Amino acid sequence: xxxxxxxxxxxxxxxxxxxxxxxxxxxxxxxxxxxxxxxxxxxxxxxxxxxxxxxxxxxxxxxxxxxxxxxxxxxxxxxxxxxxxxxxxxxxxxxxxxxxxxxxxxxxxxxxxxxxxxxxxxxxxxxxxxxxxxxxxxxxxxxxxxxxxxxxxxxxxxxxxxxxxxxxxxxxxxxxxxxxxxxxxxxxxxxxxxxxxxxxxxxxxxxxxxxxxxxxxxxxxxxxxxxxxxxxxxxxxxxxxxxxxxxxxxxx
Amino acid sequence: xxxxxxxxxxxxxxxxxxxxxxxxxxxxxxxxxxxxxxxxxxxxxxxxxxxxxxxxxxxxxxxxxxxxxxxxxxxxxxxxxxxxxxxxxxxxxxxxxxxxxxxxxxxxxxxxxxxxxxxxxxxxxxxxxxxxxxxxxxxxxxxxxxxxxxxxxxxxxxxxxxxxxxxxxxxxxxxxxxxxxxxxxxxxxxxxxxxxxxxxxxx
Numbered sequence: 158x159x160x161x162x163x164x165x166x167x168x169x170x171x172x173x174x175x176x177x178x179x180x181x182x183x184x185x186x187x188x189x190x191x192x193x194x195x196x197x198x199x200x201x202x203x204x205x206x207x208x209x210x211x212x213x214x215x216x217x218x219x220x221x222x223x224x225x226x227x228x229x230x231x232x233x234x235x236x237x238x239x240x241x242x243x244x245x246x247x248x249x250x251x252x253x254x255x256x257x258x259x260x261x262x263x264x265x266x267x268x269x270x271x272x273x274x275x276x277x278x279x280x281x282x283x284x285x286x287x288x289x290x291x292x293x294x295x296x297x298x299x300x301x302x303x304x305x306x307x308x309x310x311x312x313x314x315x316x317x318x319x320x321x322x323x324x325x326x327x328x329x330x331x332x333x334x335x336x337x338x339x340x341x342x343x344x345x346x347x348x349x350x351x352x353x354x355x356x357x358x359x360x361x362x363x364x365x366x367x368x369x370x371x372x373x374x375x376x377x378x379x380x381x382x383x384x385x386x387x388x389x390x391x392x393x394x395x396x397x398x399x400x401x402x403x404x405x406x407x408x409x
Numbered sequence: 410x411x412x413x414x415x416x417x418x419x420x421x422x423x424x425x426x427x428x429x430x431x432x433x434x435x436x437x438x439x440x441x442x443x444x445x446x447x448x449x450x451x452x453x454x455x456x457x458x459x460x461x462x463x464x465x466x467x468x469x470x471x472x473x474x475x476x477x478x479x480x481x482x483x484x485x486x487x488x489x490x491x492x493x494x495x496x497x498x499x500x501x502x503x504x505x506x507x508x509x510x511x512x513x514x515x516x517x518x519x520x521x522x523x524x525x526x527x528x529x530x531x532x533x534x535x536x537x538x539x540x541x542x543x544x545x546x547x548x549x550x551x552x553x554x555x556x557x558x559x560x561x562x563x564x565x566x567x568x569x570x571x572x573x574x575x576x577x578x579x580x581x582x583x584x585x586x587x588x589x590x591x592x593x594x595x596x597x598x599x600x601x602x603x604x605x606x607x608x609x610x611x612x
Contacts, residue, residue: 159460159500183506190507191419222502229413233571240570258567268415276414276498276505285499300437300445304492307449308456312496315453316460333464340585343463344592347472351454351481351593352601358450365446372442 159316163214163281170212170282174386175291181393182279186272188397192404198264201400202271208278219277226273230266237262285309290376299372306374311354311361319350410473411497411504411512412557418564425560426510429491432517436487448482452489456496463585470582475516476549477590479524480531480541481604486524490517511560519552531594531605538598539591546590547583554579 165171170178189201209219241258248254280288286306293302323346333339417425440448455478462469478486491513497503504512523545530541558572597604 186507226502236571241567265416269413272414298437301488304449304488308452308492311450311453312456316457319457335464340588341592344589345596348593348596354450354454355604358447362446
C-alpha cells in the first residue's frame with residue numbers, strides 16, 4: 158500500500174544525483190509557484206511535462222496520482238467562477254460566472270500540475286533514502302534528516318502493526334458505522350499502535366546504542382557528482398532563471 | 410487538509426515557510442538524541458494515522474491526530490509533523506515541497522499549541538483528561554482549518570467564499586478528531602501513561 162513506485166528505473170533522472178534533482182526541482186517549482194503570469198505557467202507546465210515524459214513513469218499509476226491531486230483543482234474550477242466575484246461577470250441563466258474566477262482557477266490548475274510533474278519527474282525518481290542523504294549533504298539539520306530516514310524505515314513496520322490489529326478486529330466481526338462504538342474501536346486500535354511503536358522505539362534505541370550509535374547515519378554509497386549531473390543542474394537552473402526573468406517582466 | 414502546490418501567493422508561501430522553519434528549529438533544539446527515536450516512530454505513526462479512514466455520515470475521512478501528537482511530544486511534534494508531511498508528499502504527492510511551509514504551519518502550529526496548553530489538564534481527574542483529549546483533537550483541527558482558510562484568503566480575497574466553505578465542511582471532522590483523540594487519551598492513560606508523560610518512564 159505504501160510504496161515508491163516511481164523510484165526504480167534507468168532513465169536520465171533515475172541515474173542523476175539526488176542533490177542535483179533536489180536543488181533543480183525546488184528552484185523550478187519555486188519559480189512556477191510564485192509566478193502570476195499565464196504564459197510563464199504554461200511554458201513551465203510544458204517543460205515539466207517533457208521532464209515527466211523523460212522519466213517514463215508507468216502510465217496507469219501516474220494518471221491515478223495526477224487524478225488524486227486534481228480533485229481539489231476540479232473543486233476550484235467549479236467553485237471559483239461562481240464565488241469569485243469581480244468586474245467581469247457573465248450572466249448564464251441563473252448563474253453569474255466570474256471570468257476573473259475562471260482565469261484564476263485555470264492558472265492554478267496549470268501551476269499545480271506543472272509543479273506536480275516537476276516533483277514526479279525529479280524527486281519521485283529518487284528513493285526516500287537517497288533523498289534523505291542528499292538533504293543531509295545539502296546541510297539540512299542532521300536531526301531532521303535522521304527523523305526523516307528513521308520514520309521512513311519504521312513506517313512500513315508500524316503500518317503492518319496497525320493492519321494486524323485491524324484484521325484482528327475484523328475477525329471479531331467489527332464493521333465500521335457511524336457510532337460511538339466505531340470511533341472508540343478505531344481509537345483503541347490506534348492507541349495500541351501507538352503503544353507498540355513507543356515500546357519499539359525504546360528497543361530500537363537500545364539496540365542502536367549497543368552498536369555505538371552517535372547520531373550519525375552513514376550511507377553505504379557516497380555518490381560523486383558527474384559531468385551529466387552538472388549539466389542537468391545547469392540546464393534546470395537556466396530554464397528556471399529564464400522563466401523567473403520572464404515572470405518578473407510580465408506579471409499577468 | 411493539504412493545500413496543493415500552485416494555489417497560495419508568494420507572500421503567504423514565504424511567511425509560512427519562515428514560521429515553519431522557526432518552529433522546526435525550536436522543536437529540533439528541544440530534542441536530544443535520547444528522544445529522537447521516539448519522535449521518529451511517532452512521526453511514522455502520525456503518517457499511518459492518515460491512512461486510517463473512519464466513517465462519517467455517508468462518506469469517510471482520514472484521521473489527522475495532530476492534537477494527540479502535540480499532547481505527547483509538545484514542541485517535538487513540530488519536526489515530527491513536518492517529516493510526516495514530507496513523506497506524504499513523496500508517497501502520495503499530497504501537498505508538495507514549496508507548499509510544505511504552509512501545510513506544516515497549518516497542521517503543526519495548532520498541534521503544538523494545543524498540546525502545550527492542554528497538557529497540564531491531563532494531570533487532573535478522569536473528566537479533565539477526557540476534556541483535554543477532546544479539546545486537543547477538536548481545537549487543533551479547528552485552528553488548522555482556520556489557518557488553511559486564512560492562507561487561501563490572504564493569497565486572494567476572491568477565495569473568501571471557497572475558504573469559508575472549506576472551514577464549514579471541516580466541522581464534522583473536528584468532532585470526529587475530538588472524539589478519537591479523547592478515546593486514545595483515556596486508552597493511553599490506562600495502558601501506558603508514560604507516553605503522555607504522566608509518570609516517569611521506567612528507565
